[in-house]
Amino acid sequence: MGRLQDKVVVVTGGGRGIGEQIGVQAAEEGAHVVMADVRQAAAERVAGRLSEAGYDALGLLCDVTRWDSVRALVNTVYRRFGQIDVYVNNAGWDKVEPFLAMDMADWDTIIRINLYGALHGAKAVLPIMREQKRGALIHVASDAGRVGSSGEAVYSAAKGGVIALTKTLAREVARDGVRVNCVSPGPTDTALLAEVGQNNPKLVDSLTRAIPLRRLATPRDIAGAVIYLASDEAAYVTGQTLSVSGGLTMV
Numbered sequence: 001m002g003r004l005q006d007k008v009v010v011v012t013g014g015g016r017g018i019g020e021q022i023g024v025q026a027a028e029e030g031a032h033v034v035m036a037d038v039r040q041a042a043a044e045r046v047a048g049r050l051s052e053a054g055y056d057a058l059g060l061l062c063d064v065t066r067w068d069s070v071r072a073l074v075n076t077v078y079r080r081f082g083q084i085d086v087y088v089n090n091a092g093w094d095k096v097e098p099f100l101a102m103d104m105a106d107w108d109t110i111i112r113i114n115l116y117g118a119l120h121g122a123k124a125v126l127p128i129m130r131e132q133k134r135g136a137l138i139h140v141a142s143d144a145g146r147v148g149s150s151g152e153a154v155y156s157a158a159k160g161g162v163i164a165l166t167k168t169l170a171r172e173v174a175r176d177g178v179r180v181n182c183v184s185p186g187p188t189d190t191a192l193l194a195e196v197g198q199n200n201p202k203l204v205d206s207l208t209r210a211i212p213l214r215r216l217a218t219p220r221d222i223a224g225a226v227i228y229l230a231s232d233e234a235a236y237v238t239g240q241t242l243s244v245s246g247g248l249t250m251v
Helices: 017-028 040-052 067-081 104-132 153-176 191-196 203-210 219-230
Strands: 008-012 032-037 057-061 086-089 135-140 178-185 241-244
Touching: 008 017, 008 067, 008 104, 017 032, 017 040, 017 086, 017 219, 032 040, 032 067, 040 057, 057 067, 067 104, 086 104, 086 219, 104 135, 104 153, 104 178, 135 153, 135 219, 153 178, 153 241, 178 219, 219 241
Parallel strands: 008 032, 008 086, 032 057, 086 135, 135 178, 178 241
Antiparallel strands: none
16 A cells, blocks of 8 residues: 555646656555646656556646636546545746846746746645545745745745745645645756756756755655655644755755
């Protein structure tokens, strides 16, 4: 029996990177997994690979910046399974650039994906979890939201908002048996990091040297923390921000 046996787990941004790995490990722990992504083909690819391996997985389209898309995702999952036990707000995006040089149009994109995405997910799924009297809502934030990060002012602000949202929601739904927690990664070896660092080839090397454990996180490192918070092992944990940063931040 896995730690998430027969639980229904929804992961946004599930088409690659951290989200993909969360889905893989949730499936390995016995969950029914729904991989949601704005790139539907990517979500279906991941779900198809899991299905071929004998797991129960579904890939669905979801644009977390749009309330109607998130609501449709949650309604589709609930109609199919009759429950949603774990919802992981993982979808995220960043553009590394000095604040004063950043195009204001990028502010909106960063805030809508990272902060509104979390707001939309919480608004859609928490009524179901409250009715069930159980559930785990997990936000994937960033240590940039805890300590700041040069070139990531708007991203840091959005992720700081996600962390504050986590604490407030945890207080509001605790009596309904619903837990809300946050995983806060440090620099992680993903396609997104490669994208944001493409104009700064020394970025990864400098980050790695700054990390006490002397390596970037892998998606598996982050997914392991999510699985813990999703499981009954964390039944008495709510409102917390778990940093997974190799010691880069010690807050």
